[in-house]
Amino acid sequence: MTCEQMRSAEALLIKSGVSEESLMEHAGREIAKVVASFFPRPGKVVGFIGTGHNGGDALVALRYLRQWGWKVAVECAGQEKRLKKLSVQMRKMLGGDGVRTLEQLEERASGALPGPLVLLDGLLGVGASGPLRGPLLELSKKMNQLRLTRGAYTVAMDLPSGIDGNTGSVYHGAVIADYTVTVGAAKVGLLQSSACNHVGRIALVELPELDLSGIASPDVCLNSAQSLVPNVLRRDHEYHKGNAGTVSIVAGSRGMLGAAVLAATGALRAGAGIVRLFVSASIYNQIVGMLPAEVMVVPCTSYEEVYPYPTDSYVVGPGIGVGNQSEQGQFCEFLKNLTKPMVLDADALNRIAAAGEQELLTANVVLTPHPGEMKRLLPETTGYTREQIAKLFCALYPSTLLYKGSKTIITRRHFPICVNATGHAGMASGGQGDVLSGVIGACLARGLSQFEAARLGSWACGRAAELAVSIGGCSEESVLATDVLQHLGRAFEDLRTGGA
Numbered sequence: 147m148t149c150e151q152m153r154s155a156e157a158l159l160i161k162s163g164v165s166e167e168s169l170m171e172h173a174g175r176e177i178a179k180v181v182a183s184f185f186p187r188p189g190k191v192v193g194f195i196g197t198g199h200n201g202g203d204a205l206v207a208l209r210y211l212r213q214w215g216w217k218v219a220v221e222c223a224g225q226e227k228r229l230k231k232l233s234v235q236m237r238k239m240l241g242g243d244g245v246r247t248l249e250q251l252e253e254r255a256s257g258a259l260p261g262p263l264v265l266l267d268g269l270l271g272v273g274a275s276g277p278l279r280g281p282l283l284e285l286s287k288k289m290n291q292l293r294l295t296r297g298a299y300t301v302a303m304d305l306p307s308g309i310d311g312n313t314g315s316v317y318h319g320a321v322i323a324d325y326t327v328t329v330g331a332a333k334v335g336l337l338q339s340s341a342c343n344h345v346g347r348i349a350l351v352e353l354p355e356l357d358l359s360g361i362a363s364p365d366v367c368l369n370s371a372q373s374l375v376p377n378v379l380r381r382d383h384e385y386h387k388g389n390a391g392t393v394s395i396v397a398g399s400r401g402m403l404g405a406a407v408l409a410a411t412g413a414l415r416a417g418a419g420i421v422r423l424f425v426s427a428s429i430y431n432q433i434v435g436m437l438p439a440e441v442m443v444v445p446c447t448s449y450e451e452v453y454p455y456p457t458d459s460y461v462v463g464p465g466i467g468v469g470n471q472s473e474q475g476q477f478c479e480f481l482k483n484l485t486k487p488m489v490l491d492a493d494a495l496n497r498i499a500a501a502g503e504q505e506l507l508t509a510n511v512v513l514t515p516h517p518g519e520m521k522r523l524l525p526e527t528t529g530y531t532r533e534q535i536a537k538l539f540c541a542l543y544p545s546t547l548l549y550k551g552s553k554t555i556i557t558r559r560h561f562p563i564c565v566n567a568t569g570h571a572g573m574a575s576g577g578q579g580d581v582l583s584g585v586i587g588a589c590l591a592r593g594l595s596q597f598e599a600a601r602l603g604s605w606a607c608g609r610a611a612e613l614a615v616s617i618g619g620c621s622e623e624s625v626l627a628t629d630v631l632q633h634l635g636r637a638f639e640d641l642r643t644g645g646a
């Protein structure tokens with residue numbers, strides 16, 4: 147939604163009798179909960195406060211975080227008496243124990259303060275207009291500097307200050323957020339690739355009773371936790387492995403055994419009832435000892451040997467290699483005969499592109515290209531934005547597209563562009579895509595549509611990568627695809643229990 151739509155929806159809510167104060171209290175408290183979920187160990191938190199209600203959100207969040215053990219500091223853009231009335235009230239409720247700035251907080255402490263340093267960007271929200279001016283520009287620069295020099299993490303209230311909430315344009319000196327907690331609904335500018343480096347991980351805080359029904363469905367939306375809850379309902383007590391479904395995986399080749407192992411384990415960890423891995427007979431002896439005991443492995447000498455096995459979904463491609471022309475031809479013939487929902491990844495896409503067989507990208511398919519693979523499938527897209535490439539793809543092919551990137555896009559024809567909320571730059575490493583394809587395969591096998599399976603897989607893998615850092619002892623540098631596998635369980639639980 148646009149900033150203007152948000153302001154009108156908020157005005158309607160207030161007209162209906164909901165007080166602005168209760169809205170701000172709700173927004174600030176929920177934002178504080180999101181901060182605490184991303185940083186389970188309390189540390190120091192500094193609120194950077196502008197004159198509008200965006201600063202009020204940050205002041206409320208500070209009050210809750212202090213209750214939960216955080217040391218809090220405040221930096222206001224100018225005199226506190228210039229704040230809007232409600233924000234003045236929230237500043238008073240936060241109280242003052244003499245601590246005004248991060249520097250004073252640190253001076254007072256005897257020894258280094260433990261825990262993370264978190265900065266709340268409450269400078270500007272949906273009331274922003276144009277480039278950052280005056281003291282706000284200075285405070286934004288200070289936040290970005292602390293992020294670089296002190297390892298601080300920045301959490302933007304509603305939107306990062308200095309980003310146009312409607313277009314995603316980035317103004318000079320804009321806040322670089324690691325997390326953006328957006329209130330009510332994701333502002334459309336946050337979902338544009340131009341804003342990606344400033345927005346970071348997006349979390350949504352809903353406002354109860356906010357009526358968004360009069361607003362036309364957007365052509366871009368957030369792949370949020372809230373929107374995925376219906377896809378992770380508890381299982382019936384009578385659930386059996388037939389309900390969970392069978393995934394058939396065609397993956398791996400000499401030198402790329404790990405891709406098959408990761409895809410198969412991903413399918414298992416996402417709830418598949420049966421995972422059957424088809425590999426070339428030449429690698430069978432090597433791979434069999436690398437796989438979890440739960441995977442059934444079938445050595446094959448030709449693709450025809452895959453057909454007789456009953457299945458609910460296929461995952462084809464991880465680590466199969468590009469192959470020569472004749473292998474590409476046989477491979478494409480094989481795909482033509484598969485009728486169940488399928489995930490095509492990695493070299494499956496490169497083989498299709500090399501053979502010029504893009505018509506294999508049917509409505510049955512979820513394809514998961516990274517930009518390089520996409521370029522091979524759609525070569526005529528130099529200079530296009532990611533959104534334009536995704537739209538062009540959907541105009542040409544009826545498949546579900548999961549277009550990997552720092553903000554992964556999930557879309558298909560007549561559907562909005564759905565921008566994934568979760569994940570971080572630590573996922574830029576080999577094997578992550580293999581896990582993802584297995585996870586989506588499992589979601590398809592239990593009956594989710596291609597679009598829903600791709601949304602769920604993308605969210606869950608991204609969240610698992612976050613958990614590997616926040617609770618698993620990893621850093622962005624060290625997180626591996628196997629760490630993502632280890633945290634998938636908690637990621638699914640997070641969805642069920644209302645996690646961010």
Ligand SMILES: NC(=O)C1=CN([C@@H]2O[C@H](COP(=O)(O)OP(=O)(O)OC[C@H]3O[C@@H](n4cnc5c(N)ncnc54)[C@H](OP(=O)(O)O)[C@@H]3O)[C@@H](O)[C@H]2O)[C@@H](O)CC1
Binds near residue numbers: 230
């Ligand atoms: N929507 C909802 O339901 C809810 C919304 N809530 C929250 O309120 C936020 C919106 O609050 P808001 O309307 O007070 O606007 P906000 O952006 O804080 O400040 C605008 C002021 O900043 C200034 N200014 C503008 N541009 C500037 C620039 N480039 N550079 C420098 N200064 C600039 C200008 O002030 P002036 O300079 O004119 O004095 C302007 O008046 C919203 O994002 C959300 O966080 C929740 O609390 C509850 C539910």
Ligand SMILES: [K+]
Binds near residue numbers: 271302304307
């Ligand atoms: K902000």
